[in-house]
Amino acid sequence: MTETQIRFDDGAAYERMMGAWSRLAGEQFLDWLKPPPGGRWIDIGCGNGAFTELLAERCKPSSIQGIDPSEGQLTFARSRHSAGVATFRQGDAMALPFPDRSFDAAVMALVLFFVPDPTKGVAEMMRVVRSGGLVSAYLWDFGTGGFPLEPLQAALRQEGITPPLPPSVGISKAEAMHELWIRSRLQDVSLTRITVRRTFGSFDDFWSTSMLAASLQALLAKLTASELQKLKDKMRERLSPDEGGRVAYDAWANAIKGRVA
Numbered sequence: 001m002t003e004t005q006i007r008f009d010d011g012a013a014y015e016r017m018m019g020a021w022s023r024l025a026g027e028q029f030l031d032w033l034k035p036p037p038g039g040r041w042i043d044i045g046c047g048n049g050a051f052t053e054l055l056a057e058r059c060k061p062s063s064i065q066g067i068d069p070s071e072g073q074l075t076f077a078r079s080r081h082s083a084g085v086a087t088f089r090q091g092d093a094m095a096l097p098f099p100d101r102s103f104d105a106a107v108m109a110l111v112l113f114f115v116p117d118p119t120k121g122v123a124e125m126m127r128v129v130r131s132g133g134l135v136s137a138y139l140w141d142f143g144t145g146g147f148p149l150e151p152l153q154a155a156l157r158q159e160g161i162t163p164p165l166p167p168s169v170g171i172s173k174a175e176a177m178h179e180l181w182i183r184s185r186l187q188d189v190s191l192t193r194i195t196v197r198r199t200f201g202s203f204d205d206f207w208s209t210s211m212l213a214a215s216l217q218a219l220l221a222k223l224t225a226s227e228l229q230k231l232k233d234k235m236r237e238r239l240s241p242d243e244g245g246r247v248a249y250d251a252w253a254n255a256i257k258g259r260v261a
Contacts, residue, residue: 015076017212019050021148022110024196025253026054029109029138032192033257038062039104042128044093044121045111049077049086055107056083065098067091094120098128105134110253112137112177113166122184129260135186138194138255139172146172146252148198152210155234156219159227164215174254186258194255199248203236206247210235 037060043052046066055064064086068074074088081088091097093108093115106125108115115121125135140147142165147153153163170176174191181189200206211220220228239247 015048015050017209017214018110018148019048021196021198021251022047022050023054024198025138025194025251026051026109027058028194028196029136029253029255030054030058032194032255033134033136035059035105035134039134040102041065042067042096042098042103042106042125043086044091044096044106044108044125045114046074046077046088046109048073049080049088051107051109052077052086052088053080053083056081056085061085063087065089065103067093067096094124096124096128100127101130101133102128103133104130105136107134108137110139113139113142113168113170113172116167118168118171118180119184122180122186126184126186126260131260133260134257135181135260136255136257137177138253139177140251140253141172141174141193142166142169143173144252146254148251149210149213149215150251151238151249152213152216152231152235155231155238158234159231161219163219172254174256177254177256181256181258184258185261187261189256189258192255193252195250195252197248197250199246202245203239203241203247206239207232207235 039061041055041061041064043064043066046052046068052064052066055061066077066086066088077088106129112118129135156163178191241247
């Protein structure tokens, strides 16, 4: 999987920021997917292994191959894995290092919009999955503000600052995902919307966690101390803590599945 503009190299930082969101969405995704146990899975763009661990815990797979371009993320994924069913290696989503029909199921969890050519990415998923096997994905819905960092990105846009976006952000729309799965001639295609809520212990917890977002690191580093404080104040107004000082808000994703003919 080739990434442009946004890179994810720090597995621990990713875990605190996006890994927690990924698990919340991943749990609902697997509830909807209902895969049979014992399958051979490939987790493409596995990152630091957040979704891989959900697969191992909840789906009783016989094996999982986790593929990601970042060795830093893969190192974290290997360190956290204890079930012994997953193997992690570097690889490109558009040129998977496996023979045809090697797996029962392929998944991209919050990944497809980072693939420069989503059509080629789905074609590779189909190539490595057996006939009748599952090809699935879920993506934060950027088009309707479902991305977990949307509150912060909206505040940045108000200040005339354009946050970076994934290179294939348009594929996060439900209709675009559906069209791609149908065009790829996958069978039994189905879509759903996943909505999750995350609660932070305090506004400062939310703020410090958001500052770890890999997609905003370069941008935030260019702000002066006063600009950053102004942004923080705006966010405090947007996300008013409850009586216990906690901050909670929703994010949502589009999920899709289909079977290889």
